[in-house]
Amino acid sequence: MKKIFLYIFFLLAVTAFAQNEQLALNYFEKGEFEKAAVIYKELEQKQPYNFFYAQRLAACYQQLQEYDKATALLSEKLEKTKQPLLLVELGYNYQLQDNMASAQKYYDQAIDAITQNPSAVYGVADAFEKKVLVDQALKAYKTATAINPNMNFDYQMALLEGQLGHMDLMTERLLDYAYNNQRNLIVVQHQLTRFMEEETDGSNFNDLLRKALLVKAQKNQDIFWNQFLSWFFVQQKDYNKAFVQEKAIYRRDPNMFMNIVSLGKIALEENEKDTAREIYSYILENTTDQQLLAEAHYNLLNLDIEAATEKDYEGIKQRIDALLADFGITPYSLDLQLIKAKFQAFYLKDTQAATATLNRALELQLNKYQQAKVKMELSDVLLLDSKFNQAIIYYAQIEEDLKNDAVGHEASLKMARASYFKGDFDWAQKQLKVLKSSSSQLIANDALELFLLITDNTVEDSTQVALKKFAKADFLLYQNKKAEALASFKQLLDSTQTESIKDVTLLRMGRIYEGQGKYDFALQQYKQIIDNFTDGIYIDEALFFSAEIYNKQLHQPEEAKPLYEKLLFGHEDSIYFIEARKQFRLLRGDAVNS
Template structure:
């Protein structure tokens, strides 16, 4: 038995050993051929590939061999090779693409296209190769033939998804409308591809509603919706409006759909929030007003009331100049919401806003504290939400000159919510007290940590305060000017404008060329606005513009404040337009650009 096993093993070795050696030789030659190609020694590579191909006529050898022949412009030999390989491998129509390409490279486009068409004719008879043929045509940038092949594949294999390939071809051919229609058809069949379709479409449109592609897309979607209304296409149309920042259209459309088929409240609410984040407050109101008026039992009823109130507070805060009538109205609005919905977790922000306005705009800190303290002591409310009220109470106490009481409240919040944004906000408020006290080095160390805050507001505030300290300490080693300036800021916070002005005048007299002077002029202008001395405010702002120009980071701030005083208070339309125009022309990167454009147009149309 052992003897038979030995004979059998010897037999296997005799049979397979030569083949293994043969295969090893081919691999060695292939490596050598690739190296020759890398060195641009095409003639030597062709000679070696020819030798290998005679032994092993596989695609692994055929493809690099054909590429070498094309590199050397040896089209006759390349044609001969492509034909023989096609005939050898059962006349696979995808191999005809190589032959057609060689004819075209040779300059014989008619023969090339004839061969390409033959490939298409063959897959009509035998569609199993259609996907491969389409892909090969695409790789050769033969988009029209690729499209023909994909359409055959799509017809014969409806369960396969070729829509993305077809839409890409339409895009490459400049047939944008057909591209959109293909993707729309895909969404009808498979709504789950929405994100992929948005990604593809997003490359062809922009935020201009009059852009040609935007118009084609919207018309295509609307036409399909007129044939058959579907949620997925409505969603796509709304998405297009959002790309154009046409929030009004998006909200109008969604409300119209809700009136017809209902169940769109969540989308309307989300669109309202998006409009708020883009500061389109009046448009956002339409979304929330619709939800409030629709039904008092709806899940978005209370949330919409709160969002409408949120908008009113955001609009109040964005007013460059706040009149007594503005203050009275926002207080009334907040009180009505609390009366309507009651004191609960959801209304904490409303309570905080109310207390802030009463304390810092109505100048009635005692009334504000009476609102806050009993709610802070309410153990049934969410601790994190109550923490925001504690910080507000801390601010009020600081405005009354009770620094240590304020720090106590800030510290409680910081300790309780150390790793939360609320805790980081409290920490920043504590640092601000250190800054007011002139502890700049300690404040700077703490600010370095807060700059990395996950809260954009805390991070930005920390960066700004850090820069103020760094820039001015470097210029003034005695810290005197910055210490005085910090005290002046605290006095403004405490509404003690006489003391603030006195300190600012000291700095101007002692340090007339200090880098803080433009900041001081702006602070003095803000004080005069609060005191309703608008002409004085205009003079301080004009001094910034004339003396420092656009070298001051407050240049556009000064222009905008002046424009608002002229337009909103003094009714001097031409002066206001002149200032807004200066921002539009001279300050294209200004944060006031969009608002200035809006206000300029409004004044021009009066």
């Protein structure tokens, strides 16, 4: 029983001590330094060798301008413990009083302590860093490494050089540290990413880093630098240059082939079609793995179908049939079967053949995700055929089978969109309201865009006449009936009095013209949005799409540059912000091509 009472007493004491520490911290953070000092003094007396309490108590005295008390406290601690970090604290106490001569004396003594015992650098340099005494912290690290070369503080010194604005020295030290400590590569890349992302206009950090990496790769043929360069180019969304590095890596180490496959997926996701096409063609030439071959063929077909005109359809159909003859109708060739069904339905307009292809696929031994993919495509085909209710039933099945999964959320979005096409806006809104908070950013963005479209055009026009016409035109676009969709959008624009529907209608028309290669017409639509709907939610898209046309299609960079710039300085929350910044800097000449 006595032991139990002692244990309970101990727990109560520990709890009370922790509560006091938290209370002192709360007072300190609120600026109530007198109250904080009382508690820290009690804590310091109970644990006289806990330097944190002494430092905090000294800080309270300094905030209250009671410098003599801070000096007495720190001097007493220094006398008892002989800890060099307290020399830094004493020096800083004098610096706060504008007595730099005395401050420097103590700082020099702290550095001298490192010459006597290099291990003291950990406490001394940390104390300097906490006081933002960057030069002194650097000097502390340099002193320690001069005496003991086995000590390595490249990482810490690099960050300090960065604080001083010496970006070249910081970069050099970080790269050396990464090479010598490759297990910490991710830590270094994380730091570099921060500087890359925070690069302000006029800064040249990205270019500086690129040049430093190229120099390292030229001087040292280690594959490490090719991998680092590939990482850098991926961060810059320059996937073609990343591919050059990955090919060099693969030639020296064939085991790294999957990095090329991963890069292909990234390029495809980022809509870098030319680079993706080049990567997947390279994969076809350099692997015998059936799964990778099927995946490469699938992605190349998708790219070719997207760019195809009607005269290309027969050739694509023959390619698909030949590939399926080679790979067979198995779960491994499922993606090829799905692309066949999609091509049959949306391009050849043969929904009956597409349905047969998909029903045959459902007879295979598929896992639940593969079944969901087939059902999703089947739902899309039913929707294409204006069988709204049947499509919604299939989408609902997928949603039920894969709750709280990205695929289930995609089915929910498609179900809401089917209701929107059908004109059942109230039900669509209920679904979209939930999907706005989806864990998938893409689904959340699409859900929010459709939600706002319905909401905005219901507020202005409670009868939803214009919205119904827009949804019908949108459905024609979904059916790949672009000419009919364009005519419907034009008719709506000419006849409607609903202002909130006009900018999105212009945007749809611009995208159709752009897809047809009619860039002048596309620019006309976007310009109307830019000129007349500056407060609308589609202004950033109009700016970005216009800039991209001028930059990449018409090769008129001087026309593109102010459009990118307007997006950068007026629409920081746009999903196109990062790509616009990259293109703007390239046009401005911030980076020189390697």
